[in-house]
Amino acid sequence: MNKGYIKIALTLLSLTGYMQNGAFATEHAADVASETNPAPQKILSEEFGDLACEDINEIDVAIDHANESSILLLKLSETGTDDYSTYSKENESKNIYFKKIGNMDIGRFHLTIPSASKYSDVVENIWDFNHTKKYDYKFIKGNLARVYSKYLIIFEKLNIDPNYSPLIKKYVLAAKVIHSNDTTVILCPSRALNYLGKIDDEPNMKEILENTQPIQTDIDAEEALIKLGTNIAGFVIKKRDDNVQVTYINAVSNLKK
Secondary structure, three states: OOHHHHHHHHHHHHHHHHHHOOOOOOOOOOOHHHOOOOOOHHHHHHHHHHHEOOOHHHHHHHHHHHHHHHHHHHHHHOOOOOOOEEEEEEEOOEEEEEEEEOOEEEEEEEEEEEOHHHHHHHHHHHOOOOOOOOOOOOOOOOEEEEEEEOOEEEEEEEEOOOOOOOOEEEEEEEEEEEEEOOEEEEEOOOOEOOOOOOOOOOOOHHHHHHOOOOOOOOOOHHHHHHHHOOOEEEEEEEEOOOEEEEEEEEEEEOOOO
């Protein structure tokens, strides 16, 4: 197993432990999946100050990138796993798969949670960046850099690898995208936006978003992933008649940036 697969495996195995630790044991009254309208920008400004974006054009570009990423993750989750290798398969409800696709190492984790009533609870616990109470494993994390709504955020991540020089920072988009009443995609902060500035530069987020390569959503999902050529990760959560299906996808690029 190469380094990319090992990195994905550790993430997925940590995820397995998180899913088993009782995080979804309680019900919540609020239906997170129904909260489709972003908070008014005035409220965002009060809560996040200068980090809240009021530029409608910039917000539109961020939404486009989030939608494209969510469509890619959704399409990848719907492809078969016959040509994947199985890393861990403890039972039929919890499977981990791996595959090399061009320059990408891709891992998929499947989990079935009994009871369709847990759907909103699962979504809320994964999209947890603004919760005051955190579980040990956080999926949405990083330093806030831009807030478009409580479900569409840019994080700043600093590369602190002592073996890498110079020190760099990256900007990544995270989002919760509701595709239907029973399907939600959560984009984890994984795909780096096209930022070429220095570490102490003041970023122009609109320019960064406009210069970031769009994802081709009208072609085969695996072909689109190869063309993207960069990391992307997220959850596809689907409510079924008697359970909740969770698929986590973590694609890691082998290209040297």
